[in-house]
Amino acid sequence: PTIYIITPTYRRPEQMPELIRFAQTLMNVPNIHWIVADDANTTNYDVVDYLTYSSIPHTYLLTPMPEKYKQLSIKPKGVANRNGGLMWVREHATSGVVYFADDDNTYDIRLFQEIRYTERVSMFPVGLVTKAGLSSPVLKNGKFHGWYDGWIAKRKFPVDMAGFAVSVQYLLKMQNAEMPYKAGYEEDGFLRSLKIEPEEIEFKADKCTKIYVWHTQTKKNGPSQRTILQSKYNGTNLRILE
Ligand code: UGA
Ligand code: MN
Numbered sequence: 001p002t003i004y005i006i007t008p009t010y011r012r013p014e015q016m017p018e019l020i021r022f023a024q025t026l027m028n029v030p031n032i033h034w035i036v037a038d039d040a041n042t043t044n045y046d047v048v049d050y051l052t053y054s055s056i057p058h059t060y061l062l063t064p065m066p067e068k069y070k071q072l073s074i075k076p077k078g079v080a081n082r083n084g085g086l087m088w089v090r091e092h093a094t095s096g097v098v099y100f101a102d103d104d105n106t107y108d109i110r111l112f113q114e115i116r117y118t119e120r121v122s123m124f125p126v127g128l129v130t131k132a133g134l135s136s137p138v139l140k141n142g143k144f145h146g147w148y149d150g151w152i153a154k155r156k157f158p159v160d161m162a163g164f165a166v167s168v169q170y171l172l173k174m175q176n177a178e179m180p181y182k183a184g185y186e187e188d189g190f191l192r193s194l195k196i197e198p199e200e201i202e203f204k205a206d207k208c209t210k211i212y213v214w215h216t217q218t219k220k221n222g223p224s225q226r227t228i229l230q231s232k233y234n235g236t237n238l239r240i241l242e
Contacts, residue, residue: 001031001095001096001097001116001117001167002031002032002033002093002095002096002097003029003031003032003033003096003097003098003099003112003115003116003165004032004033004035004085004089004093004096004097004098004099004168005026005032005033005034005035005099005101006035006037006081006082006085006086006089006098006099006100006101007019007022007034007035007036007037007081007085007100007101007102007103008037008039008063008077008078008081008082008085008100008102008103009036009037009038009039009047009081009103010038010039010040011038011040011044011242012220012242013220013221013226013241013242014104014218014220015044015046015047015103015241016046016047016050016241017218018103018104018218019036019047019050019103020050022101022103022105022107023050023051023054023056025107025109026054026056027054027055027056028109029109029112031116032056032057032112033057033058033059033093033096034051034056034057034058034059035058035059035061035085035088035089036051036058036059036060036061037061037063037080037081037082037084037085038060038061038062038063038081039063039064039065039078039080039081040062040064041062041064042062043060043062046241047060048060059088061081061084061085061088063080063081063083063084063085064080065077065079065080066080066181069181072183074183074184075183076180076181076182076183076186077183078100078102078161078186079179079180079181079186080181082100082179082186082190083178083179085098085100086098086171086177086178086179089168089171090171090172093168094168094169094172095167095168095169096167096168097115097116097117097118097165097166097167097168098165098166098167098168098171099112099115099165100161100162101162102161102162102215104216104217104218105162105213105214105215105216106127106213106214106216107212107213107214108211108212108213110210110212111124111205111212111213114204114205114212115165115204118165118166118167118202118204119167119170119202120166120167120170120194120196120200120202121164121165121166121167121170121191121194121196121200121201121202122164122165122166122201122202122203122204123137123159123163123164123201123202123203123204123208124136124137124163124164124203124204124205124208124210124212124213125137125163125205125208125209125210125211126159126160126162126163126211126213126214126215127211127213127214127215128150128160128214128215129214129215129216129217130150131150132148132149132150134148134211135148135149135150135158135159135160135163135215136148136149136163136208137159137198137201137203137208138208139203139207139208142203142207143199144198144199144201144203147159151184153184155185155187155188156188156191156192156198157187157188157191157192157198158188159187159188159191160187160215161186161187162213162215163187163213164187164191164201166194170194171194174193174194174195176193177190177193177194177195178190178193179193226240226241226242227242
């Protein structure tokens with residue numbers, strides 16, 4: 001089965017290094033289709049050129065966040081991107097598996113072997129670099145027992161975006177399944193819309209004892225002086241990405 005990897009991305013100084021790092025991982029994974037969904041109104045040719053160079057089967061989508069959400073202080077990040085990716089899958093795929101892979105996480109290629117044979121919805125641990133250290137289903141005697149996560153809240157599925165996969169066939173059956181524009185509740189809302197119960201989840205990664213994906217973050221630096229720097233070097237070899 002093909003794995004459809006939906007990756008939200010947006011223009012910022014970290015964008016190219018994040019995508020390069022992830023692409024280098026994906027170059028080692030067979031039978032994938034990488035859907036890179038850009039939160040932008042215009043094509044970013046740095047991204048497109050790199051995708052072409054990588055030879056990874058891919059689709060580049062423009063999936064801008066609607067203006068009304070951009071004004072919020074806590075934005076629903078990556079939602080327009082993921083719903084756009086889901087629409088593409090619904091139109092183009094009849095089998096396979098969907099996985100939401102943020103551009104800034106750290107992926108072990110064994111993850112893709114684990115999720116490739118998802119029948120409906122699979123779940124597995126995600127390493128966190130926070131105090132909690134981990135987000136994972138809790139199993140006892142191999143059966144669903146509960147959840148471990150730094151922030152359970154009132155979520156039915158208190159899991160990380162990187163901690164689950166869905167089969168295309170199941171997704172196609174769930175015609176209304178989509179991700180809500182609700183910061184903090186994106187995973188929960190989407191998984192609820194799949195109408196699955198925790199007991200029915202397929203638990204991967206050696207019964208959730210292995211960590212094959214980490215939720216990581218790249219340190220941000222203020223991009224403020226970049227435009228000033230760039231203008232100073234107009235007409236030279238230097239091109240400073242925004
Ligand atoms: C966490 C979750 O893991 C995300 O899946 C979730 O979307 C996000 O929180 C959220 O706040 O809703 P976090 O590491 O805090 O992730 O968020 P980012 O990595 O900054 O963004 C998640 C994804 O959305 C990334 O792939 C990023 O490239 C993309 N993004 C972010 C956009 O497309 N537009 C934005 O304005 C911000
Ligand atoms: Mn992130």
